[in-house]
Amino acid sequence: MKTKTFALIGAKLGMLAATGAIALAAVPANTQTPAALPIEAYGALPALEEAVISRSGAYTAMLMTANNQRQILVVDSSGAPVKQFVVGDAKVRGIDWVGDEAILLRRTETDTVAYGTGQNKGEWARANVLPLDDNRDVVSIFAEQRSIANFVAGFDGIREVEGRWKGFFRGYRMGRRSGEDRILHFRPALFSVDLSTGEAEQVAYPAGENEFRSWLVGDEGKIVATLFIDQKSGSWRIENEGGKTIVRDKQEEGRISLVGLDASGSSLIYRSYDDDLAETTYLTLPLAGGEPREVWADEEVHRLIHGDDGRVLGIVSRSREVMLSEGQENPALSELYAKWTAGDIDLESWTPDLSAVVFATSGNYDSGTWYRMDTTSGTRAMLGLERPFVQGLAIGKIQTVEFEASDGLTIEAILTLPSGKEAKDLPVVVLPHGGPTSRDEEAFDWWAQAFASRGYAVIQPNFRGSTNLDDSFVEAGDGEWGGKMQTDIGDSLRALAERGIVDADRACIVGASYGGYSALAGVTIHQNGYRCAVGVNGVYDIEDFFRYELSGQSSILSRGIERLVGEGTNLDAISPTAQASKASAPVLLVHGRDDTVVPFAQSVLMEDALQDAGKPVTLIELKGEDHWLSQADSRTAMLKAAVAFVEKHNPAD
Structure with missing residues (x-):
């Protein structure tokens, strides 16, 4: 269910001391140290990656991998096989x-x-x-x-x-x-x-020149709404099926999108970022025209529940409440979310009437499990495991911790502990996520678990700018590339060291995409005492990357990038390539040769800059691999190289 996030904003679109006490739930240590599994167990593609239920609920299709061969297995409602499609690699x-x-x-x-x-x-x-x-x-x-x-x-x-x-x-x-x-x-x-x-x-x-269009298709295949965005000014409007403009406004960064129809099919729902409120709002508006009305005003929307006809049946909130449209209820779903406290849980597929659903779980003692549930009776059956060879004590304990940065902002981090070791003065890998507008959750993470299996504690900080909290927390990351976003990462290490859980003198930093940027920034722009750094498919020369990314792009995208990086920011000051002479630890770079999101040239530029500065660096090219490490062989090769590099420069024992 969970894979490492590689989204990078703009791709398709002073150190701080920790002054607050860290909130850390007690986790009992395992009394037995399990034998370390081979790295292939973590680098392999999930045995079960996705499951979707058919319109009537008669069938479930599962995307699976066996012997590096992708396949789709169709089973009936009793679980009996019906059809298998082999789709190879x-x-x-x-x-x-x-x-x-x-x-x-x-x-x-x-x-x-x-x-x-x-x-x-x-x-x-x-x-x-x-x-x-x-x-x-x-x-x-x-x-x-x-x-x-x-x-x-x-x-x-x-x-x-x-x-x-x-x-x-x-x-x-x-x-x-x-x-x-x-x-x-x-x-x-x-x-x-x-x-x-x-x-x-x-x-x-x-769309016309300098214009973006998107469409909302109704349940009879007709286009019932069209969104037009002027990509220079950010002015936008929505027209109904008859070509009448029913609402218009301006959003300078183009943060406006169609969501779907309401449950009745007579009104549309759209999402817009409100600059005055500094938050994303969901609004509904009759297709015939009228006054927009906000929906889910007091909720953080985690998941939209769409019907197969484009109508929005309801939402799952960030607080795990299931809210269906027009006051409808599904007690079985609400109870499922309320009682499932063992880790992460999410709805993945459902019939139009929500009588049958597929959901997936992940967390402590759970490397990913998929279920089909009859919501009328409440009965559920397990469809399969994501990683059948990584189970039980082989899974490092996962929990969420909190700490306070010196400016008073509360930050969360995901902490994974190695099985069979006391949570005291542990060697540590800091693993910041990509995005940067993304997040890590209290769920099984194949990168984190691979390092934990080798005896390391793993910290995954949801630094300011992450999406684990509200819009104001996301906005706190604006203009903080290489700044407070980066010092939040260092603060997470110091906070856990102050509690005696990890040894800050035995730390490496590893990351991919924006996380790769963070890893290299952690040993160049900032020196946090890391013994080594590993960057995978990372951005290292900010000016070069945005020149590539923004080539021929619209003004609304340029304004969005400027907001994130900071207006008038000296890009050399926040680029690891320009700061390579300050590198304080050995560096490993890994990059997919077919990465079309962050060019392979970014790692070449970083390697050249470090070599010119006389700093130790190794670059590994993953031939035929993309930005997301879509192939098991490449994932395993990356993990083996990263783990070996960390073990060399920061031994766990």
């Missing part, structure tokens, strides 16, 4: 049901396509329809459409239209230019695709 990004008839497989490939006037290398999305009936052919979305590029630019759901299943996909129109087929328009149109034949029909035009 495909990089699967999601599966969905087409009624009860077929599986929509969403995947990506690193590829080079003719785009505009040149070749563009990217991680391109593609989709296939896999029918349960052996007499029906597999359908590849856009593959046979000469006038549409052979990749998917967005997915807007599946609807049943006049007895046929239609998928709504964004795509690019193709045509002849300079003697070869090329994309003609640099904004996607919306297409309705017959999922039994692959026939595509354009149902909405692409």
Whole structure:
């Protein structure tokens, strides 16, 4: 269920002393030290990664991995196998049901396509329809459409239209230019695709120059709302099916999006960031027009519960309350969240009437477990384990800790302890997350557990700017790249050292993407006494990266990046490449050669800067690997290298 987060903002979009006491729940030490499992047990892709329930509830499809081969297993409501699809080494990004008839497989490939006037290398999305009936052919979305590029630019759901299943996909129109087929328009149109034949029909035009468009597809396959955003000014408006503007406003960074229809289908729900309130608000508005009204005003929305017709059935709040629309109740779901206190739990799939759901758990003694539940009777059955070979005492204890930074801000961190060791003066790995607008949760984490299995305590700080709390906490990270976001990470180490749990003199820092930036910043911009640093697919030269990232991009994206990094910030002062001469510890860099989010060149620049400064550095290239480490062999190679590097410079014993 849980994988390491590699999202990096802008990719698709003085030390502080800890002055407050740390709140740490007592965790009993295991009386037995389990034998260390091989690193492959942690680097392997999950044996069960996703499970989705069909429209009627008759079937459940499970995305699984065995012997490095991805497969989709379909079982009936009793758990009996119905169908198996072997998809090999495909990089699967999601599966969905087409009624009860077929599986929509969403995947990506690193590829080079003719785009505009040149070749563009990217991680391109593609989709296939896999029918349960052996007499029906597999359908590849856009593959046979000469006038549409052979990749998917967005997915807007599946609807049943006049007895046929239609998928709504964004795509690019193709045509002849300079003697070869090329994309003609640099904004996607919306297409309705017959999922039994692959026939595509354009149902909405692409956006104009300097404009962004998104669409809300109703339960009968009609576009009931269109959002227009001016990418220079941030002005936006929503039009209904008849082309009438029903609401307009301005959000300078374009933080506005369509969410879905309400339970009645007569009003839409949209999400916007309110600059005055400094928070994200959800509003509902009749499709015919009227006055927007805020919904879930006092709740932090953790999960939206969508029906398969695009309607919003309810939410799961951050406080684990299930709130259904129009006052409806589902006592079984509310009770499930209320009573499941052993770790992380989340709804993953459900029937339109919520009579059957799939949920997944993770946490102490639980490396990831998937269940199917009948909400009428409350009965549930286990579908499978994510990591069947990592169980019981092999799982390091996980808990949330709190500490106070010197400016008074309360910070949370996830602490994972090695099994069989007393929580006293432990060697430690600090493992900041990517994003930076992301978070770590009290759940099984394959990186953290790999290090814990080797005798290390692992600290995963949710530094300011993380999404584990409210919008004001996220905003506290604005302009703090290399600043307080970084000192929060150092504060987490000092806070736990003051409690005697870890030894701050026996620490390394490891991270990926923005976490990779944090790892290198921790030994260059700041010297927190780390014995070593490991950066994976990280950003190290801020100016070079944003030049790459913002090339040809809109003003709203530029303003968002400026807010995060800080207006007028000296980028050299917060770039590990420019501060390489200050490096205080050996560095290991690992980077996927096919990373299309953070270019491989970022690690080359960092390696060159450290070598020029006479600092010890090693760069490992992962051939054929992307930003998310999608392949088991690459994950394992990265983990082996990182663990060996940490053990060399910061032995656990």
